[in-house]
Amino acid sequence: MKKITATDLTNLGQQARHSPRLRANTNLHRELADPIQRLAIAMEPDTLILPHRHPHTWEVLTALRGRFTVLMFDDAGAVIERAVLGEDCSVVEIPIGGWHAVLSRDVGAVIFEVKHGPYSPIADADVAAWSKGKSAAELNAWYAVAGVGDRMV
Numbered sequence: 001m002k003k004i005t006a007t008d009l010t011n012l013g014q015q016a017r018h019s020p021r022l023r024a025n026t027n028l029h030r031e032l033a034d035p036i037q038r039l040a041i042a043m044e045p046d047t048l049i050l051p052h053r054h055p056h057t058w059e060v061l062t063a064l065r066g067r068f069t070v071l072m073f074d075d076a077g078a079v080i081e082r083a084v085l086g087e088d089c090s091v092v093e094i095p096i097g098g099w100h101a102v103l104s105r106d107v108g109a110v111i112f113e114v115k116h117g118p119y120s121p122i123a124d125a126d127v128a129a130w131s132k133g134k135s136a137a138e139l140n141a142w143y144a145v146a147g148v149g150d151r152m153v
């Protein structure tokens with residue numbers, strides 16, 4: 001049996017705080033080639049998750065500790081859905097090819113992610129063009145307040 005304990009979540013959060021990307025993960029899957037990726041990701045509030053899509057898989061997210069704003073966008077960058085995991089929602093599923101971004105709202109927050117593998121880095125074509133060149137502070141500030149129908153300018 002594989003476990004992720006409260007102590008593991010605390011340690012993962014500490015690792016994220018000391019990481020240049022302000023993120024750290026622990027995998028339940030054995031290798032990056034596994035057909036289903038299952039991982040806990042500690043994300044600090046200043047980490048940057050650019051709006052992106054996964055053209056080959058859905059993605060399921062749930063908060064293990066803390067809160068996360070999850071935004072979905074249309075092709076032009078307008079917010080079409082918003083949820084706050086750990087507050088008004090427990091689990092979200094992003095559909096195959098759905099544009100989305102995640103904002104960590106709390107220090108020490110940890111999210112759990114499940115999606116099809118094998119792991120592959122996000123291709124440049126799968127990062128929203130409208131978000132490129134924006135700073136982490138600019139994007140994260142907008143994510144925090146963006147509502148359905150809003151578009152970053």
